[in-house]
Amino acid sequence: YEDTLSYGVGAEWSxxxxxxxxxxxxxxxxxxxxxxxxxxxxxxxxxxxxxxxRLKDALEMLERY
Known part of the structure; x- marks a missing residue:
């Protein structure tokens, strides 16, 4: 997902x-x-x-959750 954080389809999915x-x-x-x-x-x-x-860091954080 190479879109920007703001106003993207990922924000809508979230x-x-x-x-x-x-x-x-x-x-x-x-x-x-x-x-x-x-x-x-x-x-x-x-x-x-x-x-x-940032993806690697987020995945590691979720793994610890």
Whole structure:
């Protein structure tokens, strides 16, 4: 999911699940997405834009939950 955190489809999914399926959750909803900036064309900057490190951190946090 390479969309930005704000105003993306992931936010809508999170809201729907939180509002309608909360009792089925085993852990909190965590959204991990790209930074709220335009997609850079430089490869070095693109690696910072993509959320791989944030995804790893979020997965580790959920695993500890």
């Amino acid at each position: 809201a729907f699940i939180s509002e309608n399926l909360f009792e089925y959750l085993d852990a909190p909803i965590v959204r991990v997405a790209s930074a709220d900036i335009p997609v850079p064309f430089a490869t070095s900057l693109e690696q910072e834009f993509l959320p791989w490190n």
